[in-house]
Amino acid sequence: MAALHQNTLSALTRSEAQLSESWWQALEASGSTRTLKAEDVRQQISEFLQLLMSVLARGASQNITAAEWADTRLFLEKLSHQRALAGQDSQQTAHFIFALKGPLFATLQTEYAEQPALLAEQLWEISQLLDLLAMHTIRTFQKSREAVIKRQQEELLELSTPVVKLWDGVLALPMIGTLDSQRTQMVMESLLQRIVDTGSQIAIIDITGVPTVDTLVAQHLLKTVTAIRLMGADCIISGVRPQIAQTIVHLGLDLQGVVTKANLADALGLALRRLGLTVTQSVV
Structure with missing residues (x-):
């Protein structure tokens, strides 16, 4: 997996505010924010963008299991756990990441309007990265959901066996x-x-x-x-x-x-x- 071009990182940094707003609108339009507080989702959007930009600016590899991605993984794990407790499903949770693709792609299309080959390369790289992050979110969501179900089953067992x-x-x-x-x-x-x-x-x-x-x-x-x-x-x-x-x-x-x-x-x-x-x- 090739590294992201410096122009890509610069474009994302310059467009961070617009990315944040477009991402929020995409999430809201898809219904992924139901049962969630708007201010909490906006805070998560801001925090994730800062984490992502920070990791990419340091030239980290796109292997999200590497140590430099630890804070980002932890953020997604906490988010998945919160979404599971809020009653959201895995699709809504994963869409938190997938909804970022549209705004990112639009930014890159503007940046590389006259460089179609480089645009295709950078779109592929950022798409693969977001897919990996979304899959990590789904995996941790499933684990959190299983833990919630197990706890509920134990509580039901306790309630169904009163002495x-x-x-x-x-x-x-x-x-x-x-x-x-x-x-x-x-x-x-x-x-x-x-x-x-x-x-x-x-x-x-x-x-x-x-x-x-x-x-x-x-x-x-x-x-x-x-x-x-x-x-x-x-x-x-x-x-x-x-x-x-x-x-x-x-x-x-x-x-x-x-x-x-x-x-x-x-x-x-x-x-x-x-x-x-x-x-x-x-x-x-």
Whole structure:
């Protein structure tokens, strides 16, 4: 990749203000500024142009992985992360760079109006450079977006597995949705910690909201029950519907002496009796 001509750098420096304004207009016309504050985008435009001009003025190579491009890469990584948090997609984020092509090309056409061969060469060089910067932006955006999605999934898992104190010494964990290894691990950690914090003697796992029970789900439940018992507490599984009971029998699954109940009310009644408590209806 050839270096940019000195006349190219001089033309870009002289036209920086016009480049900035034309770039902003291109971004706004494309809809890439939606959900973003105008002053923030204008500040990013100004900062990026200064970084770009500074690197090119020092005669840096167009290998954007080189050390001299570190500040520019960091800027684009921060921008990508901010755009991901703002709910923009990869196309809108990458267009931050691509929208600069039009203003840059117009500037170079004016500069090399009488030198078509040199114009073609410089357009190719600047186009390749902007493409590389845009691809770096897309890659970092995807990583940021994946991190956001992963965090949201973890937060949803936490919200979908609340540990509820039903009575002194009795905890309940209502399960909703499909059980997998990651969720089981989170459930186990949350429930065991609550057992330690509250000193509870009985934990009720309610699977009314679990759509199906197969061999894998049963194994996850057994692991959780075993861990609860190792903590010195007992476990009751409630919400075993007729369809689930039939499935367990059909699969030949062995719940290894785990106490099960049809609903949470029956499980709570059993837990209270094990604690030596009796609930009676008062007469008014």
